[in-house]
Amino acid sequence: MENLAVSGGARPDRGFWAGKRVVLTGHTGFKGAWLSFWLGHLGAEVTGIALPPETQPSLFALARPDLRESHFQDIRDAARLAELVQAASPEIVLHLGAQALVRPSYQDPLGTFATNVLGTANLLEAVRSVPAARVVVAITTDKVYRNLEHAFPYRETDHLGGHDPYSASKAASEIVIASYRDSFLREKGVAVASARAGNVIGGGDWSADRLLPDAVRAWQSGNTLSVRRPEAKRPWQHVLEPLSAYLVLAERLWAEPAIGDAFNFGPISHEAAPVRQVIEIARTSYGRGEVEYGDGTEGPHEAGWLALETAKARHMLGIEPRWSLAEAVDRTMKWYRAQHDGADARALCEAEIAEYEARP
Numbered sequence: 256m257e258n259l260a261v262s263g264g265a266r267p268d269r270g271f272w273a274g275k276r277v278v279l280t281g282h283t284g285f286k287g288a289w290l291s292f293w294l295g296h297l298g299a300e301v302t303g304i305a306l307p308p309e310t311q312p313s314l315f316a317l318a319r320p321d322l323r324e325s326h327f328q329d330i331r332d333a334a335r336l337a338e339l340v341q342a343a344s345p346e347i348v349l350h351l352g353a354q355a356l357v358r359p360s361y362q363d364p365l366g367t368f369a370t371n372v373l374g375t376a377n378l379l380e381a382v383r384s385v386p387a388a389r390v391v392v393a394i395t396t397d398k399v400y401r402n403l404e405h406a407f408p409y410r411e412t413d414h415l416g417g418h419d420p421y422s423a424s425k426a427a428s429e430i431v432i433a434s435y436r437d438s439f440l441r442e443k444g445v446a447v448a449s450a451r452a453g454n455v456i457g458g459g460d461w462s463a464d465r466l467l468p469d470a471v472r473a474w475q476s477g478n479t480l481s482v483r484r485p486e487a488k489r490p491w492q493h494v495l496e497p498l499s500a501y502l503v504l505a506e507r508l509w510a511e512p513a514i515g516d517a518f519n520f521g522p523i524s525h526e527a528a529p530v531r532q533v534i535e536i537a538r539t540s541y542g543r544g545e546v547e548y549g550d551g552t553e554g555p556h557e558a559g560w561l562a563l564e565t566a567k568a569r570h571m572l573g574i575e576p577r578w579s580l581a582e583a584v585d586r587t588m589k590w591y592r593a594q595h596d597g598a599d600a601r602a603l604c605e606a607e608i609a610e611y612e613a614r615p
Contacts, residue, residue, distance in 0.1 A: 458590025
């Protein structure tokens with residue numbers, strides 16, 4: 256493949272996105288709300304399709320992203336999804352809609368598989384009937400790999416797999432994405448890529464069973480945070496890092512459709528960090544907070560080690576992380592503190608994006 260690296264780190268191009276018609280699934284979730292806000296900031300005409308926000312509060316409600324249209328719709332309903340996609344006539348589709356949590360996938364495996372596998376197939380099938388469509392970026396996860404619990408980071412060519420239903424469903428969706436690209440969409444001139452991002456942190460996530468939201472809830476109420484697996488290592492990154500990567504990837508697919516493939520996005524592989532380190536940074540930033548560390552045996556199976564090799568994204572797309580782990584955690588905790596103290600979430604998001612865009 257041609258080396259397409261961009262010196263200094265690639266970033267979203269406002270001139271590209273201004274006026275682009277975009278369908279964004281999952282726009283009411285944590286990452287989706289941040290992305291819909293950023294797309295509106297860039298001037299895109301965004302149609303959002305998702306279930307209503309699952310948390311109270313929700314970033315979607317508080318940040319009030321500028322959308323062309325917003326539809327509360329289950330992507331498992333193929334017929335209605337197709338109607339909405341065709342009516343929006345998108346040039347670019349960003350697919351974030353998913354059941355995105357490991358532990359709930361044990362509680363509802365069929366719902367998880369239906370949303371993450373059939374929901375993805377439903378969307379790609381709908382795109383087949385949209386003449387204007389040029390680019391699809393489908394977001395999966397860093398957990399799509401058959402995790403061997405070794406110390407080597409996973410490359411895009413490694414075997415897919417998944418122990419828990421969430422990971423397995425996302426690995427299966429990767430096969431669906433590749434199949435639709437190779438069987439239907441490439442010949443129609445639609446460039447398709449999947450994006451496998453590491454563990455994301457940032458202000459505005461109120462989901463249950465996520466590390467920093469759990470910490471914020473515990474410490475704001477004066478309770479002790481219980482951490483099940485303090486030594487589990489993950490490729491942590493601030494939410495704006497993968498979102499920027501998704502936008503840059505879409506831009507490159509528009510210009511060079513042949514690069515459509517799977518891409519890992521995350522920190523440099525040796526910077527994967529244990530949960531304990533993240534919590535200690537968070538506690539220092541927050542200024543207080545008690546923690547009780549478990550021995551790693553509680554709850555259903557979760558991988559103990561996971562790191563991604565991101566050389567492909569660096570060399571082909573020019574994507575480099577801008578914020579270190581310490582800065583990402585510090586910014587996250589300060590966002591929550593400011594919002595809890597009465598700051599407007601929309602203004603906080605706007606300031607965070609402006610600072611990210613300004614970083615060399």
